[in-house]
Amino acid sequence: DVKVTQSSRYLVKRTGEKVFLECVQDMDHENMFWYRQDPGLGLRLIYFSYDVKMKEKGDIPEGYSVSREKKERFSLILESASTNQTSMYLCASSRGTGYSEQYFGPGTRLTVT
Amino acid sequence: AQSVTQLDSHVSVSEGTPVLLRCNYSSSYSPSLFWYVQHPNKGLQLLLKYTSAATLVKGINGFEAEFKKSETSFHLTKPSAHMSDAAEYFCVALMNTGFQKLVFGTGTRLLVSP
Numbered sequence: 001d002v003k004v005t006q007s008s009r010y011l012v013k014r015t016g017e018k019v020f021l022e023c024v025q026d027m028d029h030e031n032m033f034w035y036r037q038d039p040g041l042g043l044r045l046i047y048f049s050y051d052v053k054m055k056e057k058g059d060i061p062e063g064y065s066v067s068r069e070k071k072e073r074f075s076l077i078l079e080s081a082s083t084n085q086t087s088m089y090l091c092a093s094s095r096g097t098g099y100s101e102q103y104f105g106p107g108t109r110l111t112v113t
Numbered sequence: 114a115q116s117v118t119q120l121d122s123h124v125s126v127s128e129g130t131p132v133l134l135r136c137n138y139s140s141s142y143s144p145s146l147f148w149y150v151q152h153p154n155k156g157l158q159l160l161l162k163y164t165s166a167a168t169l170v171k172g173i174n175g176f177e178a179e180f181k182k183s184e185t186s187f188h189l190t191k192p193s194a195h196m197s198d199a200a201e202y203f204c205v206a207l208m209n210t211g212f213q214k215l216v217f218g219t220g221t222r223l224l225v226s227p
Contacts, residue, residue, distance in 0.1 A: 104156030
């Protein structure tokens with residue numbers, strides 16, 4: 001059974017803290033994605049990666065960075081968390097090029113106070 | 114630019130009655146389109162996909178969707194709602210960028226009452 005796991009379901013951080021969100025997939029997928037989900041806005045792509053050490057900006061990369069040192073792991077980093085980054089963060093993975101189904105993790109609900 | 118519009122933020126139905134979730138897309142070409150479902154506290158799951166083959170697409174759990182180019186629509190239907198169908202549904206388009214960039218609608222929350 002395919003599986004995408006995220007390190008935390010709920011996270012509370014203070015403004016200015018550096019925050020790491022971890023995502024691991026066990027399907028040997030080449031592609032990994034980070035989305036942000038907000039009510040009334042759907043999902044918006046923050047960053048994606050199509051190979052180890054490769055990364056591409058999505059639609060809303062400002063305030064975020066990513067790291068992909070191993071194929072199965074994709075980390076989202078908030079260098080200095082702000083209250084407007086309070087949101088649900090979803091990780092996804094897929095294989096190969098062209099379209100193939102994206103498999104999503106359960107999400108991390110981050111609150112920045 | 115490609116975009117997806119879900120016309121209803123909330124839809125309420127009674128168990129056993131039909132479900133209709135509406136989606137319109139904007140694109141200069143025929144896109145690939147998908148419906149995803151998100152149950153509470155769970156990740157998104159693919160319900161069905163349209164990739165320029167048959168215009169009527171059948172998915173999991175009795176859902177289906179029809180691609181209508183003339184109306185630029187891809188509405189999701191189910192003949193008879195079940196309580197377990199209560200969830201949020203996203204209509205999604207694949208951008209023609211040479212990579213797998215998905216464009217999400219804003220979501221429709223389906224409420225099912227007994």
